[in-house]
Amino acid sequence: MEIAVISGKGGTGKSSVSAAFATLKPEVVLVDCDVDAANLYLLFNPTHEKEEIFISGFKAVINKDVCTNCDLCVDYCRFDAITNVNGEVVINEIVCDGCKLCSRICPLEAISMIPEDKSRMYSGTFRNGKMVYGLLSPGEENSGQLVDMVREEAKKVAQKNNLDTIIIDGPPGIGCAVISTITGVDKVVIVTEPTLSGLHDLKRTIEIVSKFNLTKMVIINKYDLNVDMSKTIENYCISEGVPVIAKLPFDKIVVDAMVSCKSIIEYAPDSEIAALLTDAFAKTVS
Ligand code: SF4
Ligand code: SF4
Numbered sequence: 001m002e003i004a005v006i007s008g009k010g011g012t013g014k015s016s017v018s019a020a021f022a023t024l025k026p027e028v029v030l031v032d033c034d035v036d037a038a039n040l041y042l043l044f045n046p047t048h049e050k051e052e053i054f055i056s057g058f059k060a061v062i063n064k065d066v067c068t069n070c071d072l073c074v075d076y077c078r079f080d081a082i083t084n085v086n087g088e089v090v091i092n093e094i095v096c097d098g099c100k101l102c103s104r105i106c107p108l109e110a111i112s113m114i115p116e117d118k119s120r121m122y123s124g125t126f127r128n129g130k131m132v133y134g135l136l137s138p139g140e141e142n143s144g145q146l147v148d149m150v151r152e153e154a155k156k157v158a159q160k161n162n163l164d165t166i167i168i169d170g171p172p173g174i175g176c177a178v179i180s181t182i183t184g185v186d187k188v189v190i191v192t193e194p195t196l197s198g199l200h201d202l203k204r205t206i207e208i209v210s211k212f213n214l215t216k217m218v219i220i221n222k223y224d225l226n227v228d229m230s231k232t233i234e235n236y237c238i239s240e241g242v243p244v245i246a247k248l249p250f251d252k253i254v255v256d257a258m259v260s261c262k263s264i265i266e267y268a269p270d271s272e273i274a275a276l277l278t279d280a281f282a283k284t285v286s
Contacts, residue, residue, distance in 0.1 A: 001165055001166070001186045001285060002166040002168065002187075003021065003168065003189060004168040004187070004189070005018045006170035006172070006188060007172050007192060007201070007205070008172065008192065011172075013193070013221040017191050017221075018032075018167055019044075021277070021284070023128050023263040025285075028163060028167055029161075030129065031132050031150060031166060032131075032132075032133035032134070032169045033170050034171045035177065038133050041122070043258065044126040045126070045261070046122070046133075051120055052153075053120060054121055054134065054145070057142055058114060058116065059098055059113070060103060060111050060114075067111075069084065072106065073089065073105065073111065080095065081095040081096040116137070119137045121134045121150055122135070123157060143175075147177050151181070154168075174205060174208045179208070182209060187285075189216075189245070190209065190219070191218075192219070192221070194233060199229065199232065199236065203236070217242060217243045217283070218233075219245060219248060220234070220244060222249070222250040223247040225250050245280045245284065246277065246283075247276075249272065251271070256268075265277065
């Protein structure tokens with residue numbers, strides 16, 4: 001069973017829930033698909049049995065020794081990434097989309113396309129099973145493709161090691177990387193918080209997940225910080241037919257567990273919040 005834990009925005013406690021789920025059952029595959037800000041490897045310190053380069057795109061580079069500053073590529077670049085500055089043609093690598101058009105049309109073949117190869121996928125072992133995660137280098141793009149690569153590896157790892165539970169910590173938001181994270185999973189757990197923006201993001205997230213016809217459920221984190229808003233969120237979930245499987249209270253234990261590099265289940269197994277997460281996990285896998 002593949003379970004994706006996502007949220008409409010960052011900072012809702014999604015990773016804490018994922019970490020808890022990953023330590024509630026012996027031998028799981030834990031997958032961190034929040035490739036722009038992966039953090040579960042810091043908590044679980046996995047081994048790196050496999051490391052793969054992810055080519056996130058290409059950037060155009062001009063060979064100044066060959067270029068005659070004819071401006072042809074300046075005219076053709078539809079991203080306005082190439083400009084002529086005081087008679088010298090330069091490329092703004094932040095703006096360059098890597099479309100390769102300039103390298104094709106330059107009559108002197110003065111432009112090379114350089115692969116962006118700083119992003120990585122890692123696969124290894126952590127204290128409760130196998131772990132696969134991606135790290136997208138700052139400024140690099142195509143997070144959805146890296147998520148695809150990470151999920152593909154996770155499936156192979158699960159098959160090879162005969163593990164039947166894959167817990168995926170997804171990225172926040174509703175972009176490509178989220179869609180890559182939830183496509184084809186068995187269950188989606190959406191973590192939200194009792195704020196107006198939390199409700200707004202939850203609605204957008206439920207809308208996206210519904211389009212994929214996936215089984216979804218909601219956890220309201222820190223529900224007691226705004227009981228009225230939590231009630232509003234619960235009522236909204238009821239109206240959408242989405243079960244609320246846990247209402248987690250604000251608890252300092254969550255931060256203390258993170259600081260100790262442990263999941264809540266490992267750090268405080270007898271706490272109220274651990275019991276609520278245990279119950280939520282049972283409901284998720286049932
Ligand atoms: S088309 Fe080629 S030669 Fe002309 S400005 Fe661009 S890189 Fe230089
Ligand atoms: S690769 Fe495309 S976006 Fe980048 S400079 Fe060349 S034409 Fe412009």
